[in-house]
Amino acid sequence: MKAVSHYLGGEWASGSQMKLLAGPLLILFVMAMLILPLPPIALDLFFTFNIALAVMVLLVSMFTQKPLDFAAFPAVLLFTTLLRLSLNVASTRVILMEGHQGGDSAGKVIEAFGQFLVGGNFAVGLVVFLILIVINFMVITKGAGRIAEVGARFMLDAMPGKQMAIDADLNAGLIGEEDARKRRAEVAQEADFYGSMDGASKFVRGDAMAGLVIMVVNIIGGLLIGMLQHGMGFGDAARTYTLMTIGDGLVAQIPALVISTAAGVTVSRVSTDKGEDVGQQMLSQLFTNPQVMILAAVVMGLLGMVPGMPNFVFLFFTALLGGLAWALIRRTKHQEEEEAMAASESPPPAEAPEASWDDVQLVDTLGLEVGHRLIPLVDQRQEGELLSRIKGVRKKFAQEVGFLPPVVHIRDNLELGPSTYVITLKGAEIGRAEAFPGKWLAIDPGQVTGELAGTATTDPAFGLPAVWIEASQREHAQVYGYTVVDASTVVATHLNHLMHRHAGEILGRSEVQKLLDRLGEEQKSLVEEVVPKQVSLTAFQRLLQNLLEEEVSIRDLRTILDTLAEHAGQQSDVGELTAQVRIGLGRSIVQQWFGAEPEIRVIGLEAQLEQVLMQAMSGNGALEPGLADTLMTQAEQALARQETSGEAPVLVVQHSLRPVLARFLRRRLRHLAVLSQAEIPDDRTLRVTQLVGGR
Incomplete structure (x- = not known):
C-alpha cells in the first residue's frame, strides 16, 4: 500500500510539474x-x-x-x-x-x-x-x-x-x-x-x-x-x-x-x-414558436413560385419549415392534453369524516401567505430561493437579537392578488406588499443619477422610492446608483424588518424558558437564584419584551440576570427593573448605535422644556395635550436635523424621564432611540448636537 501511495503521489507530482512547465515550454x-x-x-x-x-x-x-x-x-x-x-x-x-x-x-x-x-x-x-x-x-x-x-x-x-x-x-x-x-x-x-x-x-x-x-x-x-x-x-x-x-x-x-x-x-x-x-x-430560442415557422414557410413558398427562381430549393425549405411547425404544434397540443388528463384524473370524493380535534388549527406565531405567482419562490421542488433566505433571516435574527424565532409557516392564499404576499404575526396581518418573480427591485438610496422605466413603488421594508424593472435593466440600474435586489430578497428583507420591529411580541414563554435552560448549562446557580425565586417567569418575560420593544438585544442574558439579582430584592415593578437592566446593558446599547466612537453626538432636551416635563411627571404623570403636541413636533424637527447631518437618531434625557418619553415618542417616531444619561458609559464623551425645544 505504501508503494502504491508513493507511486500515485509521484505520478500526481509529475503531472502537476508538467502543467507548470506547459507555459514556459510553449x-x-x-x-x-x-x-x-x-x-x-x-x-x-x-x-x-x-x-x-x-x-x-x-x-x-x-x-x-x-x-x-x-x-x-x-x-x-x-x-x-x-x-x-x-x-x-x-x-x-x-x-x-x-x-x-x-x-x-x-x-x-x-x-x-x-x-x-x-x-x-x-x-x-x-x-x-x-x-x-x-x-x-x-x-x-x-x-x-x-x-x-x-x-x-x-x-x-x-x-x-x-x-x-x-x-x-x-x-x-x-x-x-x-x-x-x-x-x-x-x-x-x-x-x-x-x-x-x-x-x-x-x-x-x-x-x-x-x-x-x-x-x-x-x-x-x-x-x-x-x-x-x-x-x-x-x-x-x-x-x-x-x-x-x-x-x-x-x-x-x-x-x-x-x-x-x-x-x-x-x-x-x-x-x-x-x-x-x-x-x-x-435551438431553444429559434425553434420554439410554430408561428415563426409558418410565416417563414409562407415567405419561402412565395419566393419559390416566382418564375426564374430556383423553385425546387425554395419549395424544399418551405416543406421543411412547414414540417417543423406541424411537429411543434403537435407536441404543444400533446402536452396540453396530458396536463388536462392529469387534472381530470382526480380521486372520487370520499365520505366526509366526522369533526375531530385535528380540525382545530392553532394560530401560527409567524406566517407568510403568498399569491399564486409567488408560489415558485417558496416551492422546494422548484428550488425556491425564498426558503433558504428565510432560514438565513432566522439565523441572523437569533445572532443579533438573542433568541431563536419560531418557524415561519408558509401557505398559498388564492384570495390574495397573484403577486401579493402577507406577513402575519399570531394570525394578524403586520405587513403586505407585492413582489414580481423574474423582475428586480431597484431601490433609490437618495443619490441616483438616472431614471428607469418600470413600475414605480416603494421599498416595503424601509419605505424608500423604488422601481420594479426587467432583468435586462439590472446593470444599468446599478450604474445609476440604485440598489438592485430580486423578489426573494425583497420579501426576506421585509420579513426581517418586521421581525425586529415586533420582536417583543414574538418572544413567548417557551423561548424564555429555553433561554434560561441554555444559560443554566453554564450559570445554573445564577438562574436558580433569580428565576423564579426573585422574579417570576412571567415578570422576566415582560422585562425581556420591554427591552425588545425598543430594539435592545437580549443576548447578554448573564448581565440581565446579574442586574436582577442585585435589584429585584429592592424593587418588584417590572418597569423599574427594566430601567436598571438598561443601565447594566448601557455599554452594549451605546455600542449598538455609535460603535467604538469615543464621542457620541446625540439629541438633547432644552433645559426649560426638560424642567416643564419634570414638573409634569411629578404631578399626575401625564402630559397635557398642548404640551404633548408641542413635544412631538419639536422632536420630529430635531430628529430631521440630526439625520440630515448624518448622525445617529438618539435622544438622551434624564433617567427619570426616559421611560415616559420613550413610550410617548415611539408612537410616531419608531426609529428614534431614547437613552438615559445613566446608560452612557463613563469613558464616552457626550455631545449634544440638536435640541428638542431649541433652534
Whole structure:
C-alpha cells in the first residue's frame, strides 16, 4: 500500500510539474521557431497542431455556459497568436530559402492549401486570402473587440452597485461571510476577464494585419530571390512563390478566423438561469414558436413560385419549415392534453369524516401567505430561493437579537392578488406588499443619477422610492446608483424588518424558558437564584419584551440576570427593573448605535422644556395635550436635523424621564432611540448636537 501511495503521489507530482512547465515550454517553442530554421516535416506538424488547437478553443467556447468558465481565454488568445506569428516567420524563412525547388519544399500542408483548396490558381488563392482577411479583420474581430470594450466598461461601472448588493444581502442575513466572499471574488474575476478580453481582442486584429503584410513581403521577396538568385523567369517565380505564399497565408488565417469566432462567441454570450451553452440557447430560442415557422414557410413558398427562381430549393425549405411547425404544434397540443388528463384524473370524493380535534388549527406565531405567482419562490421542488433566505433571516435574527424565532409557516392564499404576499404575526396581518418573480427591485438610496422605466413603488421594508424593472435593466440600474435586489430578497428583507420591529411580541414563554435552560448549562446557580425565586417567569418575560420593544438585544442574558439579582430584592415593578437592566446593558446599547466612537453626538432636551416635563411627571404623570403636541413636533424637527447631518437618531434625557418619553415618542417616531444619561458609559464623551425645544 505504501508503494502504491508513493507511486500515485509521484505520478500526481509529475503531472502537476508538467502543467507548470506547459507555459514556459510553449514560449521556448515559439522562440525556437523564430530563431532556428525548421524542416518541412516540423512545419507540417506545427501547422496541423495550430489548426487542431483553434478547433478545440472554438468548441470549448461553444460549450461553456458563462464567460468565467473559460477565464483563461485571454491568455490562450495571446499564446495562439504568438504561435501563428512564429509559424509565419518559420514558413517565410523556408519559402524564401527553398521555394525555388517548388512542390513540397515548404511542407505538405502549405502545398495542399496552395494547390488543392484554390485549385493551383494563385489569382483565386489571392482573392480567397484577401476575403478571409476582410472577414476576420473587418467583421468578426472588430465586432468582438467592440463587445469586449463595452462589456469591460459596463462591468467596471457596475462593480460598486454589485458590491453594495452583496453587502446588503450580508447585512440582512441572507448570505453568510463565505458566500459574500465568493460573490465578491466572482465580481472581481468578471471585471478582470472583460478587461483582459478588451486588450486581448487587439491581438487577433493585429494578427490579421500582420498576415497581410507577410503575404506582400513574401510575394515581393520571392520574386526577387527567384529571378535574381536562382535565374527563374518572372512567370515561374510568380507562380511558385505566390502559390506557396497563399498556401502559407491560408493555413494561418483559417485558424485565426476560428479563434476570432471563438472570441466573438465568448464575449457575446448572455448567461441565463437555465445554464445553457450557446448551441442550446440558439435551438431553444429559434425553434420554439410554430408561428415563426409558418410565416417563414409562407415567405419561402412565395419566393419559390416566382418564375426564374430556383423553385425546387425554395419549395424544399418551405416543406421543411412547414414540417417543423406541424411537429411543434403537435407536441404543444400533446402536452396540453396530458396536463388536462392529469387534472381530470382526480380521486372520487370520499365520505366526509366526522369533526375531530385535528380540525382545530392553532394560530401560527409567524406566517407568510403568498399569491399564486409567488408560489415558485417558496416551492422546494422548484428550488425556491425564498426558503433558504428565510432560514438565513432566522439565523441572523437569533445572532443579533438573542433568541431563536419560531418557524415561519408558509401557505398559498388564492384570495390574495397573484403577486401579493402577507406577513402575519399570531394570525394578524403586520405587513403586505407585492413582489414580481423574474423582475428586480431597484431601490433609490437618495443619490441616483438616472431614471428607469418600470413600475414605480416603494421599498416595503424601509419605505424608500423604488422601481420594479426587467432583468435586462439590472446593470444599468446599478450604474445609476440604485440598489438592485430580486423578489426573494425583497420579501426576506421585509420579513426581517418586521421581525425586529415586533420582536417583543414574538418572544413567548417557551423561548424564555429555553433561554434560561441554555444559560443554566453554564450559570445554573445564577438562574436558580433569580428565576423564579426573585422574579417570576412571567415578570422576566415582560422585562425581556420591554427591552425588545425598543430594539435592545437580549443576548447578554448573564448581565440581565446579574442586574436582577442585585435589584429585584429592592424593587418588584417590572418597569423599574427594566430601567436598571438598561443601565447594566448601557455599554452594549451605546455600542449598538455609535460603535467604538469615543464621542457620541446625540439629541438633547432644552433645559426649560426638560424642567416643564419634570414638573409634569411629578404631578399626575401625564402630559397635557398642548404640551404633548408641542413635544412631538419639536422632536420630529430635531430628529430631521440630526439625520440630515448624518448622525445617529438618539435622544438622551434624564433617567427619570426616559421611560415616559420613550413610550410617548415611539408612537410616531419608531426609529428614534431614547437613552438615559445613566446608560452612557463613563469613558464616552457626550455631545449634544440638536435640541428638542431649541433652534
